[in-house]
Every structure is written in C-alpha cells, then in structure tokens.
Amino acid sequence: xxxxxxxxxxxxxxxxxxxxxxxxxxxxxxxxxxxxxxxxxxxxxxxxxxxxxxxxxxxxxxxxxxxxxxxxxxxxxxxxxxxxxxxxxxxxxxxxxxxxxxxxxxxxxxxxxxxxxxxxxxxxxxxxxxxxxxxxxxxxxxxxxxxxxxxxxxxxxxxxxxxxxxxxxxxxxxxxxxxxxxxxxxxxxxxxxxxxxxxxxxxxxxxxxxxxxxxxxxxxxxxxxxxxxxxxxxxxxxxxxxxxxxxxxxxxxxxxxxxxxxxxxxxxxxxxxxxxxxxxxxxxxxxxxxxxxxxxxxxxxxxxxxxxxxxxxxxxxxxxxxxxxxxxxxxxxxxxxxx
Ligand code: TLP
Numbered sequence: 655x656x657x658x659x660x661x662x663x664x665x666x667x668x669x670x671x672x673x674x675x676x677x678x679x680x681x682x683x684x685x686x687x688x689x690x691x692x693x694x695x696x697x698x699x700x701x702x703x704x705x706x707x708x709x710x711x712x713x714x715x716x717x718x719x720x721x722x723x724x725x726x727x728x729x730x731x732x733x734x735x736x737x738x739x740x741x742x743x744x745x746x747x748x749x750x751x752x753x754x755x756x757x758x759x760x761x762x763x764x765x766x767x768x769x770x771x772x773x774x775x776x777x778x779x780x781x782x783x784x785x786x787x788x789x790x791x792x793x794x795x796x797x798x799x800x801x802x803x804x805x806x807x808x809x810x811x812x813x814x815x816x817x818x819x820x821x822x823x824x825x826x827x828x829x830x831x832x833x834x835x836x837x838x839x840x841x842x843x844x845x846x847x848x849x850x851x852x853x854x855x856x857x858x859x860x861x862x863x864x865x866x867x868x869x870x871x872x873x874x875x876x877x878x879x880x881x882x883x884x885x886x887x888x889x890x891x892x893x894x895x896x897x898x899x900x901x902x903x904x905x906x907x908x909x910x911x912x913x914x915x916x917x918x919x920x921x922x923x924x925x926x927x928x929x930x931x932x933x934x935x936x937x938x939x940x941x942x943x944x945x946x947x948x949x950x951x952x953x954x955x956x957x958x959x960x961x962x963x964x965x966x967x968x969x970x971x972x973x974x975x976x977x978x979x980x981x982x983x984x985x986x987x988x989x990x991x992x993x
Contacts, residue, residue, distance in 0.1 A: 656958045656980040661825075661854040661908070661935060661973040669900065670857060670893035677892035681885050682708070683878070689888030693895050694862070700898065701847055702838040703864035707873055708891055712737075712824045714882050715848035715861040717745045719820045720785065721876045722869060723846070726751030728784035731772050733759040735794040737822055738787055749880075753781050761931070762792020763800040766807035773815050786812050789822040790840060791829045794963065797912070797936025797971075799829045802839055809843035818845035824861070828854055828934040831905045845869070854905050854935060855897035856974055860890045904974065908935035911972040911981050918985035924992030937970040938963060943992050956987045 657663045666674070680686035690708050698706035709715040716738050724730060730746060732739050734756035738746060746752050757768050764786075774780040786808060790800040805821075812819045821844040823829070823837075830837045841847050846865035851857035863873060877883055884890070916929035916937050924943030931938075941949050946962045953960055963969045970984070 656976055656984055658970040658972065658976060658984065659959045659961045660971045662852060664852075664854065664856040664973050664975055666858045666893050667856055667896065667901075670896045673892040673896050674889055677888040679886040679888040682887040683883045683885060687886060687888040687891070689895070690891040693891035693898075696895060696898055697862040698864055700837055701841040701864045703841060703847065704867045705870040706862050706864035707870050707877065708884075708887060708894070709861050709863055709877055710859065710882050710884065711852075712822070712848060712850045712861045713742050713745065714877070714880060715863040716742065716820070716822050717749060718873050718876045718880065718882070719846045719848060719863055719865075720746045720750045720752065720787075722873045723818045723820060724750050724752050724784040727753075727781055729753045729755045729774060729781040730785045730787060731755045731757060731764075731769055731783060732787040733757060733762060733764050733789060733792070735759065735762065735792070736787060736789045737793055737824065738789070740794060752784065755783075759792070759795065761798040761800075762789060762795030763798075763804045764788065764808060766804070766811045769808050770811045770815075773811075773817070783815070783817060786817055786819045787822060788819060788844070789824075791825040791832075791934050791936070793824070793936065794938075796931050796938040797825065797828065797934040798931070799833050799933045802833070802835050802843070805840060805843040819843065820845065821847045823847050824850040825853055825934065827902050828905050828909070831902065832909055832934045851894040851897045854908055854973060855901045857893040857897040858890070860894050862894075905935070908972040908974065911935075911976060911978060912937050912970075914978065915970055915972065915981045915984065918981075919988065922989050922993050925988075935972045937972075938967050939970075940967050941992055949991065952991050953987060958984050958987055
C-alpha cells in the first residue's frame with residue numbers, strides 16, 4: 655500500500671526501536687524517568703521555553719494547554735479550520751467549558767487586526783476572552799506555513815491585552831524546515847506550544863507541550879486529571895529523542911515529494927488546484943470529474959490510501975514511508991482515473 659492518509663502512519667525507525675529497547679526507565683509520575691526527563695530538556699531547549707512535558711497525544715497536549723490557560727465561561731479565539739476547533743470532538747467545550755470563537759484565516763493564518771477586533775470588551779453580556787490559539791503548519795489549509803511576521807503581530811496584540819497565545823505546532827518542524835525559520839523563533843511568539851513527535855518525525859507515540867515553569871506545573875496537574883500521567887514513559891520518550899535528534903532535516907524529503915505530487919496533480923485536467931498552495935507535506939485537491947468517495951475507493955483498489963477532508967476535497971500527505979517512485983505511481987493512477 656502507498657499510504658498517503660497522514661504522516662501519523664509513519665513507523666518507528668530501527669534506531670528508535672533500539673533506543674526503546676535500551677531506554678533507562680523510571681516512574682515518570684514521580685518525575686523519575688531519566689529518558690523522559692532527557693526528552694523534556696531537549697524539547698524545552700529546542701523551543702527556547704523554560705520547561706516541557708511529554709503527553710500521550712497532540713490532542714491531549716492542546717487540551718491541557720487550554721485547560722491550563724482558561725476557565726469555564728470564557729472565550730478562546732481560534733482559526734475556523736483549526737485542528738482544535740475542527741478535529742478535537744469539542745473537547746475544549748466539554749472539558750474546559752470554554753466557548754470557541756472561530757475566525758476565518760488566510761491560508762490558516764489569523765490577521766492580528768481581526769484577532770484584536772474579536773477580543774471581548776469588559777461587559778457582563780460578554781464572555782471574557784481568555785486565550786488565542788494559532789496553528790502552524792496549518793493542517794486543513796493544506797500544510798501551509800503561517801508566516802513568522804503574522805504570528806509576531808498576533809503576539810503583540812495578545813501582549814497588549816494581557817492574553818496568552820497557544821500554538822498548535824503539531825507540525826512546527828515542518829514549518830521550520832520549509833521556511834528556514836528556527837522553531838525557537840516561532841515559539842518566541844507564544845505562551846505555550848504543542849508539537850507532535852508522532853507525525854513526520856516518525857516516533858510511534860507522543861507530543862510535547864512547553865511553556866514557563868509555572869505553566870508546566872499546572873499543566874502537569876491537568877495531565878494527571880485527564881489520565882495522561884504515564885509510568886515508564888521512557889519507552890515513548892526514547893523514540894522521541896531519536897526523532898528530534900535525527901529526523902527533523904529529513905522532513906525536507908516529504909516536502910519535495912509533496913511538491914512533485916502537487917505539480918503532477920495540477921497538470922491533470924479533472925483537478926482544480928494551485929500547486930503554489932503547497933508549502934510542506936500536505937496536498938489537498940478538488941477533483942471535478944469524479945466524486946471524492948469514488949476517487950478514494952478507486953485509488954484504494956489500486957493500493958493508494960488517501961483521506962476525504964470535505965465532501966469535495968481529498969488529502970494526500972507525504973511521509974517517510976512513501977518515496978519518489980510511490981508518488982510517480984500515485985500520479986499515474988490519478989491520471990488514469992481522472993485525466
Ligand atoms: N491530525 C491528524 C488528524 O487528527 C486529522 C492528521 O491526520 O492530520 N494538531 C494538528 C494540527 C494535527 O494535525 C493533529 C493530528 C493534532 C493536533 C492531534 O494530534 P494527535 O493525533 O496526536 O492527537
């Protein structure tokens with residue numbers, strides 16, 4: 655199978671499996687797992703944050719950040735197509751009791767002016783704004799890199815209004831590799847960051863959240879409440895360390911494969927799509943001569959897995975399990991079906 659459903663389908667490398675086998679372990683709920691501690695220090699250092707914490711998933715990381723920054727009855731500003739709003743099963747409403755305030759973005763980026771406009775005045779009719787969430791790269795916008803200047807502008811607004819900014823940086827290393835902007839610079843315009851070890855970086859499980867010492871102290875309590883306190887979690891962290899130390903630059907290969915796919919797809923008649931929209935490893939297109947459902951099924955019969963992300967849009971996500979030849983095969987199959 656050529657699995658282009660997501661970069662979450664990536665399997666641990668040999669080096670990861672070896673590191674897992676050899677990991678020095680302890681009980682992380684006591685803070686006594688040396689491998690977890692090593693990963694957390696490495697992650698905090700990469701992000702330029704005081705402290706970092708391992709969590710089981712990106713979703714839990716985002717939700718812990720929301721729970722830590724907000725209180726029930728407040729409002730969270732986020733992009734209308736963001737993962738937190740779209741794909742986390744309304745967790746922020748269920749657990750944090752917040753009201754989301756979705757705003758339209760441009761290629762996933764929120765304008766600082768719009769954010770400032772949406773911040774609530776002090777009025778008993780209105781829910782106080784408690785948090786601004788950003789996403790980089792932006793998944794549903796097509797893996798787009800949110801420009802650093804846009805993030806800086808939103809951060810300035812947040813500082814002015816004394817509000818925290820949480821970054822869903824599930825794929826922040828993709829943004830960094832594609833733009834040449836260090837992850838530290840993106841993280842510098844946030845109060846907290848979540849990133850995933852288990853996507854393009856190839857680790858089997860785990861995400862990191864990072865922020866100040868005080869933020870992580872409180873976040874640790876939320877992780878425990880949610881049942882995310884893990885014991886010999888060094889098993890997970892060991893692969894995470896290999897991911898951060900050896901798998902970041904490799905993301906450029908996924909980006910090159912996505913570009914090859916994008917340029918090939920753009921030449922196929924039955925597809926509406928601008929290849930210039932592709933910044934990283936996600937390619938989202940709209941076929942015009944076949945339904946998404948039928949296209950997905952036909953591709954699957956030919957050994958190619960994709961996901962429908964709208965009734966009329968299909969997503970291809972390049973990842974380390976897929977090589978250039980697989981992309982060429984995919985292009986040929988799509989061409990045969992639609993061309
Ligand atoms: N994204 C998954 C699905 O949930 C849609 C994917 O296949 O792309 N933030 C962003 C921007 C994400 O794309 C994802 C996962 C998450 C958070 C959640 O991470 P996990 O899956 O670890 O909970």
